Amino acid sequence: MIEATLCFPLRDLESGTEVLLIEKRRGLGEGWYNGPGGKLETGETPRECAVRETREEVGLEVDPRDLEKAAELTFLLDGAIHTFCHVYRTTQFAGEPRESPEARPEWVDVDDVPYEQMWEDDQLWLPHVLAGETVAGEFQFEGGKPLDEAAFVDHDIERGVSFDGAARANE
Numbered sequence: 001m002i003e004a005t006l007c008f009p010l011r012d013l014e015s016g017t018e019v020l021l022i023e024k025r026r027g028l029g030e031g032w033y034n035g036p037g038g039k040l041e042t043g044e045t046p047r048e049c050a051v052r053e054t055r056e057e058v059g060l061e062v063d064p065r066d067l068e069k070a071a072e073l074t075f076l077l078d079g080a081i082h083t084f085c086h087v088y089r090t091t092q093f094a095g096e097p098r099e100s101p102e103a104r105p106e107w108v109d110v111d112d113v114p115y116e117q118m119w120e121d122d123q124l125w126l127p128h129v130l131a132g133e134t135v136a137g138e139f140q141f142e143g144g145k146p147l148d149e150a151a152f153v154d155h156d157i158e159r160g161v162s163f164d165g166a167a168r169a170n171e
């Protein structure tokens with residue numbers, strides 16, 4: 001099982017709230033929009049991974065204490081867990097987004113997120129994350145292909161979950 005993260009930086013403007021998305025340039029989900037993120041490296045906590053991936057992919061500096069846990073997503077492929085993903089949001093960060101070999105960053109109004117150019121499951125959980133809620137979700141893919149080519153067939157979502165337990169403080 002792969003353990004991964006996603007991070008959604010948010011900023012408030014007079015015109016409304018924007019989220020920093022990336023257009024993924026390589027790897028899983030290439031060509032689609034997502035948040036900055038990726039797989040945990042050995043010995044890394046999920047927060048450390050989210051901080052590192054956000055720095056590597058778009059050049060923003062985030063303090064792990066400023067990451068708010070927003071979701072836990074389980075992606076299953078042909079009945080087996082493929083990826084467990086920790087999702088964070090933050091309004092605190094330093095720097096200006098810049099392009100990297102992995103990602104092209106773009107600020108997008110939270111009411112104008114391009115769900116048609118994203119993983120099909122994103123439209124089911126990301127609106128809640130962007131609205132400040134917490135979500136636990138399970139998403140099933142089938143077809144014996146790489147996850148981003150498999151068919152999205154079913155899902156189960158719980159909203160308003162708690163991620164505050166002491167044992168999960170670092171997640």
Ligand SMILES: Nc1ncnc2c1[nH]c(=O)n2[C@H]1C[C@H](O)[C@@H](COP(=O)(O)OP(=O)(O)OP(=O)(O)O)O1
Nearest residue numbers: 004005006027028029037038039075083085119121
């Ligand atoms: N179904 C779905 N919806 C939304 N987001 C995702 C999925 N499946 C996923 O895997 N993801 C997310 C979770 C991760 O943030 C990325 C995939 O990580 P990846 O780019 O493979 O990881 P990196 O560590 O950056 O990649 P390399 O360094 O190995 O190139 O997608």
